[in-house]
Every structure is written in structure tokens, then in C-alpha cells.
Amino acid sequence: xxxxxxxxxxxxxxxxxxxxxxxxxxxxxxxxxxxxxxxxxxxxxxxxxxxxxxxxxxxxxxxxxxxxxxxxxxxxxxxxxxxxxxxxxxxxxxxxxxxxxxxxxxxxxxxxxxxxxxxxxxxxxxxxxxxxxxxxxxxxxxxxxxxxxxxxxxxxxxxxxxxxxxxxxxxxxxxxxxxxxxxxxxxxxxxxxxxxxxxxxxxxxxxxxxxxxxxxxxxxxxxxxxxxxxxxxxxxxxxxxxxxxxxxxxxxxxxxxxxxxxxxxxxxxxxxxxxxxxxxxxxxxxxxxxxxxxxxxxxxxxxxxxxxxxxxxxxxxxxxxxxxxxxxxxxxxxxxxxxxxxxxxxxxxxxxxxxxxxxxxx
Amino acid sequence: xxxxxxxxxxxxxxxxxxxxxxxxxxxxxxxxxxxxxxxxxxxxxxxxxxxxxxxxxxxxxxxxxxxxxxxxxxxxxxxxxxxxxxxxxxxxxxxxxxxxxxxxxxxxxxxxxxxxxxxxxxxxxxxxxxxxxxxxxxxxxxxxxxxxxxxxxxxxxxxxxxxxxxxxxxxxxxxxxxxxxxxxxxxxxxxxxxxxxxxxxxxxxxxxxxxxxxxxxxxxxxxxxxxxxxxxxxxxxxxxxxxxxxxxxxxxxxxxxxxxxxxxxxxxxxxxxxxxxxxxxxxxx
Numbered sequence: 272x273x274x275x276x277x278x279x280x281x282x283x284x285x286x287x288x289x290x291x292x293x294x295x296x297x298x299x300x301x302x303x304x305x306x307x308x309x310x311x312x313x314x315x316x317x318x319x320x321x322x323x324x325x326x327x328x329x330x331x332x333x334x335x336x337x338x339x340x341x342x343x344x345x346x347x348x349x350x351x352x353x354x355x356x357x358x359x360x361x362x363x364x365x366x367x368x369x370x371x372x373x374x375x376x377x378x379x380x381x382x383x384x385x386x387x388x389x390x391x392x393x394x395x396x397x398x399x400x401x402x403x404x405x406x407x408x409x410x411x412x413x414x415x416x417x418x419x420x421x422x423x424x425x426x427x428x429x430x431x432x433x434x435x436x437x438x439x440x441x442x443x444x445x446x447x448x449x450x451x452x453x454x455x456x457x458x459x460x461x462x463x464x465x466x467x468x469x470x471x472x473x474x475x476x477x478x479x480x481x482x483x484x485x486x487x488x489x490x491x492x493x494x495x496x497x498x499x500x501x502x503x504x505x506x507x508x509x510x511x512x513x514x515x516x517x518x519x520x521x522x523x524x525x526x527x528x529x530x531x532x533x534x535x536x537x538x539x540x541x542x543x544x545x546x547x548x549x550x551x552x553x554x555x556x557x558x559x560x561x562x563x564x565x566x567x568x569x570x571x572x573x574x575x576x577x578x579x580x581x582x583x584x585x586x587x588x589x590x591x592x593x594x595x596x597x598x599x600x601x602x603x604x605x606x607x608x609x610x611x612x613x614x615x616x617x618x619x620x621x622x623x624x625x626x627x628x629x630x631x632x633x
Numbered sequence: 634x635x636x637x638x639x640x641x642x643x644x645x646x647x648x649x650x651x652x653x654x655x656x657x658x659x660x661x662x663x664x665x666x667x668x669x670x671x672x673x674x675x676x677x678x679x680x681x682x683x684x685x686x687x688x689x690x691x692x693x694x695x696x697x698x699x700x701x702x703x704x705x706x707x708x709x710x711x712x713x714x715x716x717x718x719x720x721x722x723x724x725x726x727x728x729x730x731x732x733x734x735x736x737x738x739x740x741x742x743x744x745x746x747x748x749x750x751x752x753x754x755x756x757x758x759x760x761x762x763x764x765x766x767x768x769x770x771x772x773x774x775x776x777x778x779x780x781x782x783x784x785x786x787x788x789x790x791x792x793x794x795x796x797x798x799x800x801x802x803x804x805x806x807x808x809x810x811x812x813x814x815x816x817x818x819x820x821x822x823x824x825x826x827x828x829x830x831x832x833x834x835x836x837x838x839x840x841x842x843x844x845x846x847x848x849x850x851x852x853x854x855x856x857x858x859x860x861x862x863x864x865x866x867x868x869x870x871x872x873x874x875x876x877x878x879x880x881x882x883x884x885x886x887x888x889x890x891x892x893x894x895x896x897x898x899x900x901x902x903x904x905x906x907x908x909x910x911x912x913x914x915x916x917x918x
Contacts, residue, residue: 357822358822358823358824358825358827359825363824364820364823366820370814370817372820374839383834388825432823432824435824
């Protein structure tokens with residue numbers, strides 16, 4: 272992460288920020304850098320500080336400390352009492368519930384920002400009409416926001432934010448307000464627009480799928496801090512916190528590796544295919560776990576006694592939660608669950624093939 | 634017998650439910666509440682009914698076309714409208730400040746703004762004289778620097794009415810602003826609008842219904858203003874004698890004229906109520 276910060280940011284333009292916002296019981300302390308053209312997703316649970324970070328980038332929430340630079344220009348630096356007002360920042364925002372001005376048509380919503388930048392009314396409206404046409408919204412240019420569907424409103428909001436040619440585009444939960452079917456279409460459209468966008472885009476989401484589809488890089492935020500930073504595939508293959516592990520559906524443990532064995536802090540050892548030394552994570556998918564009625568005599572060296580605590584359907588499988596030596600999740604077919612007679616409180620043996628685990632340095 | 638028993642039970646249940654429902658809706662109001670309620674309603678409506686009953690309907694056309702009535706009505710409409718304009722120009726920004734800005738002593742400022750709502754208007758008139766009268770603390774300076782004297786002029790009527798009416802507008806607009814989502818202003822600033830532009834082009838159009846309601850309320854209050862006006866501006870026909878003043882004066886010399894004038898004001902009030910019905914009555918029904 273630190274090497275990335277020095278690679279991008281200052282020299283090549285783009286975003287280089289150290290956001291510190293103190294709000295009594297909550298402190299956001301987040302370093303964020305992105306190159307022009309890069310789409311970064313801030314991913315994290317509710318209350319992690321993602322929206323605060325977005326508001327700080329837009330200038331709507333002042334920084335307590337740190338600094339914010341965009342394309343080499345300082346936008347905010349409390350230590351130097353420097354703070355550029357939100358209206359003077361080259362930043363566009365797509366708000367979670369869009370906040371389209373209800374008394375203006377879609378066209379005038381998009382023209383609003385252009386006019387604020389000193390363009391005469393007629394010209395601003397012509398530019399806005401072009402942008403709406405490019406988004407396939409020309410038929411709705413004259414509609415008031417309340418007559419737009421969720422997907423249309425989302426695109427108008429994006430058009431409005433892009434109309435002022437921002438050097439930093441911020442999107443707050445861009446798909447959260449949409450129903451499942453619309454989401455699919457809008458996600459695809461948004462992905463295309465973000466791919467075409469030549470400056471930095473930062474989007475905030477708690478949905479890992481949105482983050483992975485839309486972003487080039489994920490920055491996982493928990494409790495006001497960055498806990499992981501990487502490409503979607505890195506983050507999903509090598510989660511570093513329980514939150515991400517559960518998001519991407521992996522069992523995750525932390526311990527100390529000695530060759531092919533990782534000894535967890537609880538004392539339990541997991542045999543892995545990777546050869547590693549020092550602090551390490553072990554991750555494996557729930558589908559890699561097999562459950563047995565009795566102690567197995569198979570080749571699997573990873574075998575633990577466990578007690579079933581819960582069962583829930585998960586796609587066409589049943590996800591079984593287990594406690595014991597190693598708390599874990601296992602995915603079984605419905606038939607397997609019936610054969611084993613699984614119910615909460617039942618004791619079983621869980622096995623795991625070393626080849627299906629993945630160990631990596633902590 | 635055995636088969637009909639549950640049916641009977643079912644019928645009884647139905648019957649009980651039916652009766653219970655009937656009692657609640659038809660005769661559900663207890664007498665100790667019903668009688669005072671009817672009394673209160675009669676108390677409010679009876680005087681208005683009396684006004685209609687005793688109105689000199691036959692001579693009404695003559696009464697209403699007399700020069701004095703038109704003079705007073707015209708003056709009332711002009712001053713009430715001017716006072717509303719003053720209240721809008723000063724009151725909307727004041728309401729915005731109270732709703733959106735945070736500054737020390739904001740609660741105190743709000744309390745002072747609302748004081749004229751509860752202050753006896755005559756006291757307001759006296760206070761205005763002491764402030765803006767020829768020897769008042771600000772009036773003396775207005776007189777010597779600009780040669781402006783307000784008391785006992787039409788402008789004085791506007792000042793007195795605005796003093797009494799503006800708090801209504803401020804409170805109404807402040808309430809609307811508090812209910813409006815401030816994030817629209819934020820959205821406007823991220824698009825490059827200054828806070829004033831955001832207010833003018835986003836907030837103001839969004840709160841327009843609230844501002845209109847506040848303005849109507851202030852206008853109605855200004856139209857009926859008596860105490861502060863007569864104290865601060867006096868009672869000169871054609872110059873400061875508004876409708877309420879002429880009603881009061883006419884009552885002593887020509888009661889029929891007073892009733893006719895009162896009917897005009899009643900009609901205006903009903904019109905105001907009709908104009909506001911969507912806002913007030915619509916919310917409850």
C-alpha cells in the first residue's frame with residue numbers, strides 16, 4: 272500500500288489523500304491514493320467511515336488533520352489552514368439517493384452545474400442535452416425527477432456529476448437504491464461509464480459484488496481505517512479480516528506458519544499445501560469441508576471434532592455453521608445433510624484437504 | 634344440537650364484535666367532552682353568524698361603494714402587501730439563518746424573533762415609537778441624516794404591520810426549512826454553486842409553498858393589525874386609517890358601516906383560509 276502511494280499521486284496526478292476526521296467517539300484515519308483513470312471502491316461495513324471519507328473528499332466534511340491533493344494541487348491541509356470550498360473543487364458527487372433537484376427537469380438538473388461554472392443558460396442546456404443523449408436519456412430530458420424510474424434517476428445523477436468535468440468522481444452506494452433487476456442493468460451501464468472516465472473515481476459500497484464489478488482496486492475500510500488494499504481478485508483470494516472473509520464466503524484463520532503447517536493462536540494446526548514461515552493467514556472455501564458421522568480414517572490430515580450450531584440454505588446447498596476446535600462453515604448438499612442427520616447440537620467430524628487451503632503471509 | 638353449537642358461538646362472537654364497533658364510532662364521545670366541545674364551537678361561530686344575521690344587506694352596496702370604505706380598503710391592501718414584502722425580504726434570510734447557520738446565541742435570537750407574536754400589539758406600537766419615533770433611538774438619526782420620519786405616515790403603517798406580521802413568516806419559513814433536506818444544498822455546492830446560489834436556485838424553489846403560506850399568514854395578520862398601527866401611525870383617513878381602524882371608528886358613529894366593513898374583512902379572512910386549506914386542512918384529513 273505504501274509503495275502504491277508513492278507510485279501514484281504526487282508525480283503523475285490523480286488523488287493523494289490522507290483523510291483524518293475526528294468526531295468525538297469516531298476517528299477516520301485513511302490514506303487513499305489513485306491514478307487518473309483508476310476506479311477505487313471503498314468497501315466496508317456500515318459505520319466504517321466510508322461515507323465520511325467521501326464527504327471529506329467532496330469538502331462537505333472538513334478534515335481535522337492530514338491533507339488532500341488532487342492532480343498535484345492541494346485542496347485541503349488543516350495544518351496550513353488551507354481549505355478549498357466544495358464549490359471550488361473539481362469534484363463531482365453521485366449521492367446515494369441521487370438528490371436530484373425535484374423542481375427542475377432532468378435537463379435542468381444536468382445543466383445546473385454547467386451554469387454554475389459561468390456558461391450561459393442556452394449553451395449550458397445544449398451541453399446538458401448532449402450528455403443526456405449520450406446516456407440514452409434524451410426522451411426523459413423534460414421529465415421531473417419524481418417521474419423517472421430508479422435506473423433513469425441514477426443515470427441522470429451520474430450525468431449531472433459528470434457534466435462539470437470533475438477530476439474526481441465520487442459515488443456513494445450508487446446502486447443501493449435500486450431493486451435487484453434494475454441493479455443488474457445499471458451496474459453494467461455504470462461500469463461502462465466508469466471505464467470511459469479519464470479521471471479518478473472513488474465509489475463507496477458495502478456490496479462486494481458492486482465493488483468487484485465496478486472497481487479496479489478495493490480499499491477495505493473497517494472502523495475508520497484501511498484494513499486491506501488490492502485488486503478485487505487479490506482481496507477475494509487473500510482476505511485479511513473476518514469481515515472480508517465472510518463477504519467473499521471464505522473460512523479465514525490467522526496463526527503462525529511452520530512449513531506446511533499453520534498453528535493458530537488457539538493451538539489448532541491446519542495442514543496446508545503452501546510452504547510458509549512466520550505469521551500467516553489460512554483461507555479455504557466452505558465447500559472444501561467434508562463432514563463425517565465418525566472419525567474418518569482417510570488421508571485428510573485436517574480432521575476436527577465439531578458441533579453443529581446452525582443450518583441455512585445457501586443457493587442450492589446447505590451452509591452448516593460449526594463450533595469446536597475450529598469454528599468453521601461448511602457447504603453440503605441437501606442429500607448429505609439428510610444422510611448425516613444434521614441438526615443443531617449434533618457432533619460430527621470435519622475434514623479438509625490440504626490442497627484446498629490457501630496460506631499467505633499475514 | 635352439537636353441530637349448531639359452534640355456529641351459535643360464532644354468531645354471538647360476530648354480534649359482540651358488531652356492537653363493540655358500533656359503540657366506538659357512533660356514541661363513543663363521552664358527554665363531559667362533547668358538551669364543552671359543542672359550546673366551544675358555538676362560541677367561535679356565533680359571533681360570525683351574528684355578523685351575517687345583522688348585516689345591513691339592503692344598504693350594503695351603498696356602504697361598500699362609499700369613498701371612505703374604498704380609501705380604507707385600498708390603504709389596507711397596499712400597506713399589508715408592502716408589509717408582507719418587507720417581511721419576505723428580511724424574514725426569509727432570517728429564517729434561513731435560524732434554520733441552517735449555527736452561531737452562539739441562536740436560541741436567544743429565535744426567542745427575540747418570536748416575541749412580537751405574543752407581545753400585545755399596543756406595546757409593540759409604543760416600542761416602535763421609542764425606536765423609530767422622531768425622538769427615538771434610531772428615529773432621531775433617520776430624521777437628521779435622511780429627513781425620514783416614520784410615525785403617523787403610511788410608511789409608518791407598513792413598519793407597524795411588518796413588525797407584528799414578520800414573526801409569523803419567519804416561524805413558518807424556518808419550519809419548512811428544517812423539514813427540507815439540507816443535502817440538496819450540499820449537492821448544489823458540489824456542482825459548483827456558491828451557498829447563496831444554492832439557496833436561490835435550489836432551496837428557495839423547494840420551500841416555495843412554505844414561503845407562500847408564511848406570506849399569506851403574515852399578510853392576513855398585517856391586514857388585521859390594529860394596536861401597533863394606531864399607536865405608531867395614528868388614525869388619519871387616507872394616510873394611516875386602515876380597515877380595522879375605520880371599523881372601530883365607524884362602530885361609534887355608524888354601526889351599519891362598521892358591520893359592512895367587518896364583512897369585507899371576514900370575506901378576506903375566509904379567502905385566506907381557503908388559500909391555505911391544502912396546507913393546513915389537507916394535512917389532517
